[in-house]
Amino acid sequence: MSKKQSVSKQKGSGSNKPLGVRVKKYAGFYVMFLPILVFAIIFYYLPMFGVRYAFTNYNGIKAPKFVGLENFSKMFNMPGFWSAFWNTLQISVIRLILTTLVAVVVSLFLNEIINIHFKKVIQTIIYLPHFLSWVVTASLFSLILAPTGQGLVNTLLVNLGLVDANNMIYFLGSSKTWRGTFYVIQLWKETGWQTVIFMATLAGMNLELYEAASIDGAGRWGKMRYITFPALANTILTVIILNLAKVMNLFESVFVLQNDAVLDVSNVLETYIYYQSFNSGSIPNYGYTTAVGLFKSLVGMALVLICNQWSKKVREGRGIV
Amino acid sequence: MKKKKKIEVFSVINGLIFIIVALIILIPIWKILVDSFDLKTAYGMKLWPEKFGIEGYRMVLSNPTLSRPLLISVLTTVVGTVIALTLSTMGAYVLIQWEMPGRSFFANLLLFTMIFNGGMIPTYLVLRQFHLTNTLWVVILYPALNVYNLVLMRNFFEGIPASLYEAATLDGSTPMQTFIRIVLPMSKPALASIGLMYAVSYWNDYTHYKLYINNSDLYNFQMKLRGMIMGSDLPTAAGNATENTIKNAAIIIVIIPFMILYPFLQKYFVQGVNIGAVKE
Numbered sequence: 307m308s309k310k311q312s313v314s315k316q317k318g319s320g321s322n323k324p325l326g327v328r329v330k331k332y333a334g335f336y337v338m339f340l341p342i343l344v345f346a347i348i349f350y351y352l353p354m355f356g357v358r359y360a361f362t363n364y365n366g367i368k369a370p371k372f373v374g375l376e377n378f379s380k381m382f383n384m385p386g387f388w389s390a391f392w393n394t395l396q397i398s399v400i401r402l403i404l405t406t407l408v409a410v411v412v413s414l415f416l417n418e419i420i421n422i423h424f425k426k427v428i429q430t431i432i433y434l435p436h437f438l439s440w441v442v443t444a445s446l447f448s449l450i451l452a453p454t455g456q457g458l459v460n461t462l463l464v465n466l467g468l469v470d471a472n473n474m475i476y477f478l479g480s481s482k483t484w485r486g487t488f489y490v491i492q493l494w495k496e497t498g499w500q501t502v503i504f505m506a507t508l509a510g511m512n513l514e515l516y517e518a519a520s521i522d523g524a525g526r527w528g529k530m531r532y533i534t535f536p537a538l539a540n541t542i543l544t545v546i547i548l549n550l551a552k553v554m555n556l557f558e559s560v561f562v563l564q565n566d567a568v569l570d571v572s573n574v575l576e577t578y579i580y581y582q583s584f585n586s587g588s589i590p591n592y593g594y595t596t597a598v599g600l601f602k603s604l605v606g607m608a609l610v611l612i613c614n615q616w617s618k619k620v621r622e623g624r625g626i627v
Numbered sequence: 628m629k630k631k632k633k634i635e636v637f638s639v640i641n642g643l644i645f646i647i648v649a650l651i652i653l654i655p656i657w658k659i660l661v662d663s664f665d666l667k668t669a670y671g672m673k674l675w676p677e678k679f680g681i682e683g684y685r686m687v688l689s690n691p692t693l694s695r696p697l698l699i700s701v702l703t704t705v706v707g708t709v710i711a712l713t714l715s716t717m718g719a720y721v722l723i724q725w726e727m728p729g730r731s732f733f734a735n736l737l738l739f740t741m742i743f744n745g746g747m748i749p750t751y752l753v754l755r756q757f758h759l760t761n762t763l764w765v766v767i768l769y770p771a772l773n774v775y776n777l778v779l780m781r782n783f784f785e786g787i788p789a790s791l792y793e794a795a796t797l798d799g800s801t802p803m804q805t806f807i808r809i810v811l812p813m814s815k816p817a818l819a820s821i822g823l824m825y826a827v828s829y830w831n832d833y834t835h836y837k838l839y840i841n842n843s844d845l846y847n848f849q850m851k852l853r854g855m856i857m858g859s860d861l862p863t864a865a866g867n868a869t870e871n872t873i874k875n876a877a878i879i880i881v882i883i884p885f886m887i888l889y890p891f892l893q894k895y896f897v898q899g900v901n902i903g904a905v906k907e
Contacts, residue, residue, distance in 0.1 A: 332727040335721045345772040350745070352753045437827055438885075442881055465672065
């Protein structure tokens with residue numbers, strides 16, 4: 307973006323005129339931008355100024371009183387906070403690597419399907435779960451995975467002799483199985499849609515490369531390994547960088563799949579803030595939860611900036627913001 | 628000759644693998660559909676209803692508190708999509724006025740929101756202060772300014788030759804007139820794609836209701852479904868329909884409108900991703 311801007315600035319003939327004249331020329335555009343500005347201020351900038359509550363004991367009722375860094379020292383001494391912090395990082399990063407990896411493999415093989423109609427049908431099917439809401443997805447899997455004779459998966463495992471009928475697996479209700487189940491649901495829902503970007507890259511590839519490789523005697527595997535996969539490398543890196551910047555934002559997917567029994571392995575920062583603020587059973591300590599949120603936002607910001615630099619390095623100067 | 632045969636074997640195996648993948652995606656959904664029609668609830672591994680009946684649907688649909696969430700879902704989706712699309716197209720159009728004084732300031736103002744945000748609680752407190760919480764305005768307006776989609780739209784606009792709207796400006800039409808008469812008609816593919824993305828996210832919204840709305844009269848269908856699945860808001864099992872049959876029927880009712888439209892809309896969704904990719 308900055309590149310384009312400087313180019314147009316150089317050729318801009320109007321930039322020699324006085325500012326007043328130029329502003330007047332664009333008056334209509336400023337009016338058009340006004341609603342966007344109002345939305346940005348109310349919904350993004352005013353909340354940013356709200357982070358000042360992190361240094362107070364605000365509880366929504368009494369006027370906030372300045373308490374310095376008390377909320378932060380409380381936070382760093384809370385085991386619940388640290389568990390939520392590490393859970394956020396682990397779940398987000400593992401989920402990102404898993405879906406990207408599986409999506410790449412699926413794309414490579416999808417690309418080998420010769421029959422266009424079959425390919426279209428498969429693509430339509432695998433994109434579908436992306437558009438189901440997390441509430442629907444969670445509802446669906448809570449029924450399929452139910453630890454009773456009504457749950458598809460447990461009945462299947464019992465019939466295969468892998469699980470005892472009196473001791474079915476409570477996939478979403480046990481700390482041992484929750485994470486794995488979460489990743490599987492995540493893969494089911496998002497892998498297909500992730501292939502869209504990889505398939506777009508493959509569609510834009512130079513076919514002559516394949517012909518040249520065929521002449522050189524490369525087989526199917528050789529072509530996949532030495533041509534198709536390297537062509538995807540840049541896109542893979544892009545996808546990882548773009549998503550790494552968002553790893554702190556994990557909320558809805560975890561929230562709808564978790565329950566009290568699995569909080570130790572599933573509580574992430576956003577759900578921690580939610581429970582502490584709205585579900586703690588006592589007067590909420592907005593000061594404290596704002597502090598946790600501020601910490602989350604700062605880590606998130608650091609990640610975005612790091613990813614941005616990284617992106618500029620590997621993507622010929624193009625940042626992510 | 629030998630080589631040709633080998634490739635065919637690969638294609639067959641590859642095709643089979645993808646059939647299995649497709650089944651893995653479809654079976655959970657199929658299972659819910661089957662069970663929603665099965666009045667005998669020892670569902671187990673059955674992939675066809677044992678005792679067919681529409682009792683489950685009758686129970687869900689006869690629930691008097693159900694039409695309201697459905698109406699709210701439709702209303703917020705339509706109004707929200709229109710507002711969100713208006714904001715992203717107008718904003719994107721202003722941001723391609725490269726010589727406009729303050730343009731880069733406005734762009735950076737929006738982009739900064741992608742880097743830092745106030746967080747859940749300060750946002751909640753601001754929305755409460757503006758008396759938006761516990762009204763439908765919060766779920767319509769708060770998600771309406773999506774900077775990411777605005778940038779996608781701007782990328783699309785950059786592809787329209789500037790000479791087209793410069794000519795209109797010479798004709799003496801105002802920026803708003805140029806925008807409505809020239810820019811929007813040329814942007815139909817982008818409007819369809821980004822509009823659909825907004826519509827899906829409004830239809831699927833759960834988080835904003837959960838965080839900002841406390842009044843069950845204002846719940847959308849996702850909230851209603853969640854209540855039913857969690858058992859707190861289940862129509863009492865009566866007649867032949869058991870609790871689980873009702874739950875399955877409720878899921879199907881939520882997804883059926885989208886499932887019917889999806890095959891026709893799919894290409895627009897994919898197109899939307901590629902609008903972003905043009906810039907890549």
